Amino acid sequence: MNTMAAMAKNQFHKSIEDISDQELYYLLLDLIKDKSKGLATNHSKKKLYYVSAEFLIGKLLVNNLLNLGIYDQVEEELQAHGRSLTEVEQAEKEPSLGNGGLGRLASCFLDSIASLGMNGDGIGLNYHFGLFRQFFDNNQQTAKPDDWLGGRTWLNRTETTFTVPFKNGPVSSTLYEIDIIGFKRGERNRLRLFDLDTVNSDLIQWGTIQFDKKNIPENLTLFLYPDDSDHAGRMLRIYQQYFMVSNAAQLIIREALDRGSNLHDLADYAVIQINDTHPSFIIPELIRLLTEDHDFTFEEAVAVVRQVVAFTNHTILSEALEKWPLTDIEAVQPEIANIICRLDRMIKEDFPDNHAVEIIDGSNTVHMASIAIHFGFSTNGVARLHSQILVNSELKAFADIYPEKFSNKTNGITFRRWIMAANPRLAHLIDQSIGDQWHQGISDLSGLSKEKDNKEFINQLAQIKQANKERLAEHLRVSKRIEIKPDSIIDVQIKRIHEYKRQQMLALYIIYKYFDIKNGNRPQTPITILFGGKAAPAYTIAQDIIHLILTLSALIKEDPEVAPYLQVEFVSNYNVTEAEYLIPAADISEQISLASKEASGTGNMKFMLNGALTICTLDGANVEIAERVGEDNIYTFGKSSDEIIDLYANNAYNPQDYYNRPAIKPLVDFIVSSDMIRLGHESQLRRLYEDIKSKDYFMAMIDLEEYIALKDKVYQDYEDQEAWLDKVLVNISEAGYFSSDRTILEYNEGIWHLEVADPE
Ligand SMILES: *Cc1c(COP(=O)(O)O)cnc(C)c1O
Numbered sequence: 001m002n003t004m005a006a007m008a009k010n011q012f013h014k015s016i017e018d019i020s021d022q023e024l025y026y027l028l029l030d031l032i033k034d035k036s037k038g039l040a041t042n043h044s045k046k047k048l049y050y051v052s053a054e055f056l057i058g059k060l061l062v063n064n065l066l067n068l069g070i071y072d073q074v075e076e077e078l079q080a081h082g083r084s085l086t087e088v089e090q091a092e093k094e095p096s097l098g099n100g101g102l103g104r105l106a107s108c109f110l111d112s113i114a115s116l117g118m119n120g121d122g123i124g125l126n127y128h129f130g131l132f133r134q135f136f137d138n139n140q141q142t143a144k145p146d147d148w149l150g151g152r153t154w155l156n157r158t159e160t161t162f163t164v165p166f167k168n169g170p171v172s173s174t175l176y177e178i179d180i181i182g183f184k185r186g187e188r189n190r191l192r193l194f195d196l197d198t199v200n201s202d203l204i205q206w207g208t209i210q211f212d213k214k215n216i217p218e219n220l221t222l223f224l225y226p227d228d229s230d231h232a233g234r235m236l237r238i239y240q241q242y243f244m245v246s247n248a249a250q251l252i253i254r255e256a257l258d259r260g261s262n263l264h265d266l267a268d269y270a271v272i273q274i275n276d277t278h279p280s281f282i283i284p285e286l287i288r289l290l291t292e293d294h295d296f297t298f299e300e301a302v303a304v305v306r307q308v309v310a311f312t313n314h315t316i317l318s319e320a321l322e323k324w325p326l327t328d329i330e331a332v333q334p335e336i337a338n339i340i341c342r343l344d345r346m347i348k349e350d351f352p353d354n355h356a357v358e359i360i361d362g363s364n365t366v367h368m369a370s371i372a373i374h375f376g377f378s379t380n381g382v383a384r385l386h387s388q389i390l391v392n393s394e395l396k397a398f399a400d401i402y403p404e405k406f407s408n409k410t411n412g413i414t415f416r417r418w419i420m421a422a423n424p425r426l427a428h429l430i431d432q433s434i435g436d437q438w439h440q441g442i443s444d445l446s447g448l449s450k451e452k453d454n455k456e457f458i459n460q461l462a463q464i465k466q467a468n469k470e471r472l473a474e475h476l477r478v479s480k481r482i483e484i485k486p487d488s489i490i491d492v493q494i495k496r497i498h499e500y501k502r503q504q505m506l507a508l509y510i511i512y513k514y515f516d517i518k519n520g521n522r523p524q525t526p527i528t529i530l531f532g533g534k535a536a537p538a539y540t541i542a543q544d545i546i547h548l549i550l551t552l553s554a555l556i557k558e559d560p561e562v563a564p565y566l567q568v569e570f571v572s573n574y575n576v577t578e579a580e581y582l583i584p585a586a587d588i589s590e591q592i593s594l595a596s597k598e599a600s601g602t603g604n605m606k607f608m609l610n611g612a613l614t615i616c617t618l619d620g621a622n623v624e625i626a627e628r629v630g631e632d633n634i635y636t637f638g639k640s641s642d643e644i645i646d647l648y649a650n651n652a653y654n655p656q657d658y659y660n661r662p663a664i665k666p667l668v669d670f671i672v673s674s675d676m677i678r679l680g681h682e683s684q685l686r687r688l689y690e691d692i693k694s695k696d697y698f699m700a701m702i703d704l705e706e707y708i709a710l711k712d713k714v715y716q717d718y719e720d721q722e723a724w725l726d727k728v729l730v731n732i733s734e735a736g737y738f739s740s741d742r743t744i745l746e747y748n749e750g751i752w753h754l755e756v757a758d759p760e
Contacts, residue, residue: 004077007031016081024083025061025091026152028074032064033156036179039188041119044755045259046268048113048120051248051282052106052275053241054224055124055191056098057178058576060154061089062421067115067181094577095153095178096130096146097193099225099534100496101602102314104576105382105740106275108602111414112744114182114189115440117757123248125240126155126176126193127224128201132209134534134573139550139680143209143537145201145223154178155193162194162250164243167334171196171217173247183416183440187757194247196220209537229538238324238332245282248272249289263294267307271752274376276314277322277368283309283375284339292335298342302375310751311372311379312409314599316386316394317500322368326360340366347374356397373398373405378751380409383600383621385641393645409747410621411600412740415443417576418606423584425464426610430732433457443739448732458725465587465611465728472585482569484528489718492582492612493590494532494574497542499698500597503531504545504688505707506590508700510552510568511667512708517562524719528567530582532574544688546570548671551680579603584610588714591616592707594698596641598622605738611728615714617703621738628734633727637710638703647699658701659693663708668692668701 004027008016011030012023019027062085065071075085098104106122113120129145136142149155160175178191200218203211211219213232216239228234256269274280283305290301315321330337344359347370351357359370373379373395379402381387387408391399399406415438420427430438434447451457469486476482484490493506510529517523531549535542553568571578589607591598591614598620608614608625616622617638626634639647647653658664670676671689692700718724736742748754 004028004031004074005081016078016083021088021091022151024078024088028061028065028088029152029154032061032068033154033179035068035070036064036181036188039179039181039186041189042117042187042757043259044119044757046119046752046754047255047259047270048118048752048754049123049248049252049270049272050106050109050113050120050275051123051245051272051279052103053124053244053278054098054103054275055095055106055110055122056100056103056576057095057107057110057191058417058580059089059092059094060178061085061092063111063417064179064181066416066420067111067183069184093148093151093153094575096133096148096575097124097127097224099131101600102276105411105602108412108414108417108740109744110180110189110191111183111416112412112740114180114187115185115414115416116741116744116748117182117185117187118744118748118752118754119189120752120754121189122180122191123244123251124191124193125221125224125244126195128195128199128222129204129209131224131534132537136546136550136570136572139547139554141535141537141543141546143534144207145204145209160251162247164246165335166216166239166242166332167330168216171198171220171243173243175247175251192251194221194244196243225536227538234324235328235332238328241278242281242285242333242336245279245285248279249282249285253286253289253294263290263296264300264304266304270308271754272309273747273751274309274311274372276312277372280311280322280368280372281336283371284336284343287339287343288335302343302346306375307377309372309376311369311376313369313379313381313386313390313395316389316599317597323365324368326364326366329366340371343371343375351401354397357401369395370398373402377405378407379405380407380747380751381599382409382411383624384408384410385596385618385623386599386620389596389641389645407750409743409750410624410738411602411605412738412743413602413605413609414740415439415609417580418583419609422580423464423468423610425467426461426584426732429457429460429464438736438739441741442745443736443741445733445736448729452726452729458722458729461611461725461728462721465585468584468610472581475581476569476571480571482571484530484567484569485526488526488528488567489523489588489715490586491527491529491588491590492532492586492607493592494530494571494579494582495601495603497533497535497539497545499541499545499700501593502698502700503533503549504692505592505700505704506531507545507548507552508664508667508704509708509711510549510556510566511670513566514552514556514559514562515666515670517565518559523565523715525715526565526567527715528569530569530571530586532571532578532582534574541688541691544684544691547680547684548688551676551685554679555675579606583607583612586610586612587718588612589614589616591619591622592638592703593617593619594644594700594703595619595639596644597698605735608731609735609738611732613714613724613727613731615707615710624737625734628737629727629730633730635710635714637706639699644699653696653699653702655692655694655696655699655701658696658704661705663705664701667704 132143
């Protein structure tokens with residue numbers, strides 16, 4: 001590692017002691033890129049392409065050092081010069097290429113695929129300003145461009161370029177790559193991100209995320225999920241999707257040819273997993289390329305595609321199942337529209353009058369999931385409950401036709417990032433107890449249960465949690481100007497802001513608790529409730545929920561009767577970096593979505609692994625968590641998914657019935673109280689109040705009373721630390737199942753069938 005000192009001299013004419021964190025970061029970036037270049041890549045015959053509109057990869061410095069197996073060595077070397085990786089890491093900007101759980105899942109999967117030695121790359125787009133950077137101003141979210149590409153990054157520009165034939169003229173792409181280093185196996189895969197050289201940031205109205213939505217050559221990869229509340233915005237989404245999959249399909253075909261495929265045997269060389277419906281235009285695009293460029297008949301092309309594409313469904317929210325007007329697709333790429341029409345005719349012939357499975361409906365709208373299910377060979381859900389709901393109700397018409405295509409692959413998280421990098425103290429404690437087998441592969445942590453009566457071990461668990469709370473407090477103080485009490489109960493809800501996730505229900509609990517404390521019921525240990533999450537700028541109710549929480553936060557801060565016992569903070573710009581501070585410090589994990597609405601969740605798994613206890617509805621993967629830890633070690637409440645599905649089916653939820661209950665009405669009414677209006681914006685508070693009172697589409701009030709009672713019990717239970725820590729230990733010991741290595745092994749067994757190399 002003397003190389004580092006030499007590199008510092010060489011590049012900056014200074015010693016390691018004297019260079020800035022930024023310079024030191026660049027130096028390590030070069031060092032790692034260099035080492036990575038020397039790693040082998042898997043060249044087994046069949047290759048996986050994981051195509052996704054988002055990859056929420058997080059910072060890579062620490063992870064790459066861990067996966068290269070040189071973290072300790074580098075840290076020692078830096079320490080010898082009075083430097084540390086924790087500081088250097090501050091200089092790294094988090095790539096802004098993802099939005100939430102789906103993008104984070106894709107990133108955990110890439111880490112697992114590489115770490116298990118499989119041949120598989122990710123394919124996506126290189127968004128210059130990502131989703132957006134969230135700020136709070138006047139108790140409101142403001143969205144600014146996230147300039148994550150400023151400075152040097154992990155991206156490597158390649159010579160690879162393809163022509164994408166839009167109706168309005170061809171554009172040529174540029175391929176960038178980020179190395180994905182497998183954990184201690186001397187191998188790497190790649191994340192391959194396509195971009196357009198003509199993209200122009202001057203198109204953005206300064207300081208906003210507004211831009212000319214019609215100038216496709218200059219705007220195409222400016223933002224992830226650009227505003228689609230108008231027609232131009234929706235067209236841009238189609239342009240982005242087509243650009244992504246056309247590049248992906250051309251790359252996949254080129255690589256298969258290079259490896260000896262004649263393309264009729266493409267399924268022996270490639271499997272394409274599409275992450276939700278955003279990449280489903282890859283089906284008609286592959287057919288277009290095979291027929292136009294490779295002499296396939298239409299039927300031959302369809303037959304090949306049907307063996308190659310697999311689809312992961314991530315949602316049953318009907319508004320999230322993508323549909324596009326056929327005329328819009330025609331305007332972007334007429335040949336793709338033609339192919340879709342032809343596929344639609346095939347389906348209408350095979351399944352006459354089965355409207356539930358048609359591709360193009362009576363109003364000439366194209367259902368993307370239908371294309372993916374009919375013309376992919378596999379459809380999977382992401383947690384057991386979710387997959388059951390797909391087969392039994394949401395996609396029943398398809399499952400009846402193709403029962404063999406449907407399966408479940410319960411999500412997971414990579415333990416390299418979510419414990420080894422994010423919570424090294426806990427990782428070391430686990431190593432001391434059960435060794436380091438769990439770092440990779442089947443990550444069995446159940447051996448930890450032997451520590452149940454080991455006072456010393458339990459004591460260390462408690463100390464680690466405390467240290468992580470202090471680390472979080474310091475981080476929030478320095479980077480967000482928020483002061484929290486490190487010895488308070490840390491209760492956390494961090495995820496995208498959406499009505500179905502029910503941040504508004506926790507807000508109503510806060511109002512309850514505010515009253516309760518004012519009535520003299522003071523918590524023994526002070527409570528800190530932390531929120532984090534971005535709201536889509538065009539999603540009004542989500543904006544209003546943020547406003548409600550920020551206004552409540554301000555109200556409580558200025559109330560001397562309550563502030564010593566209860567603090568509410570909204571941590572701005574929630575991303576992977578923030579998650580890595582928040583999750584290891586949390587005592588309580590809030591997973592309170594309306595049952596049946598959260599497909600899986602992966603935040604829930606990260607918290608469990610890091611020793612937080614979960615308060616949750618029986619939704620998504622919470623069901624599987626509860627099953628593993630047992631009812632004594634988790635706090636579940638609320639209506640079941642069956643009950644909720646019935647209520648929707650019969651249109652039988654009446655919010656007024658709940659609003660008028662004596663325990664609920666004062667809480668909802670408080671949203672528009674004079675105290676709140678003094679600190680907030682009346683029109684916004686009133687809009688949310690009216691919505692909850694008379695619509696409450698995601699039924700925040702239906703579970704509210706049970707939730708309030710259970711939360712008070714959770715806080716009470718916290719006071720018995722011995723019993724609490726017993727539960728914490730059970731949660732950590734049972735978290736092994738939720739390793740994404742397990743998930744990826746299941747995808748491979750059931751769907752991909754890639755060769756798996758032995759380690760080393
Ligand atoms: C894990 C993660 C998510 C997903 O959280 P859910 O609670 O499962 O919705 C979203 N954003 C970030 C930054 C994450 O790390």
